[in-house]
Amino acid sequence: MSYLNRAINLWYSDVERRRRFQVLTILIAFAYGVLNSLALDRPEKQVTWETLGVILFLTVAFTAYYCVRTEAPMVRTEFVRLREMFENRRVLEVGLVSVILLAIASFVVYVPNERVQAASLDLRLGRAIATRSLDAVSINSLAKVFNTAAAYQVSLNPRLVNAAGNRLLDESRENPNAWPAALALMSYRTTSNKELAAVSPSNCIEVPSGSGVTLYVSDSAFNGVHCAQALDHIAWTNVVFENVTVVYHGGSTVLTNVQFKNCQFNLDYSPASLELAKLLTASNSVTISLPGNLR
């Protein structure tokens, strides 16, 4: 019990030593986080947990040191025994029920708050692109952020999205592992396209066989949750894709004033796909000839 008395003395009475220790802990933890993140370029999530670990370790170590090395305080505090903590059954029952209900609620009930969620995703996005080079953890984090934003229709900070888009597409040229994150970014971008051209709706169409462009589609809208439309070998003019899985295998295609909304992208990793991705992440309306100039 004398150790508990000393701990009470530290955390309730000995302000001077506690303050000195806390300022030192904040400085050490801050230096650890900044050094690992900026100088060593380590992933933010890992450094965050490590920084919290440093704080916990220093606090426990200092408290233990204080309890062992200092004199017992003059004022002694009475402590409850473990048995006594369970004597008030009503309080115990209410506490247990509250914990169980909160645990169930946290697993089952999703409380969407768009602004809070957007701020949280912006923070994660900012952290992921703050590193000098995009490593596997950052790329994975970016893919998760864009997938979540697309799934819940959360609006991210456009400045961060543009910065992330440039970084991801640059990285994709060298590193195929960044491609899924780039596809997630494209899917997210199409969720924010509000204004679409008014054209008559159509079902998805089959891709014609052969080389080059063999079919011309104009002034149409493709809308279907279970519809997957390949772009290859078709020239698309004034077309709107909505709720469509857009597929591209790197074949010849021409897109003129083509718009996408709430679309998923399944583009093969190829130079032509990279060119298309670059346009998709930059503009609501796409005009491009792939591969090469077909007109």
Added chain:
Amino acid sequence: MLFAIFALGLTFVYAVLGLLILLGYSPKRIDVFETIHYYAYLAVFGLFMLDLVIRVLLHTLRKNVIPE
């Protein structure tokens, strides 16, 4: 009081960062400042929460002694 001073300082830095963004300061440098601000916030917040948890735990273990 210590945490209030730190929180005030971090809020001030947050406002300055917002001002720098409005003034069109280099996004790369702002990202670096934001990282520094984030770890300062994390250190203060982490210690504040731990301080709170330790005090609540110790208080829970105290026995209410009714004076005679």
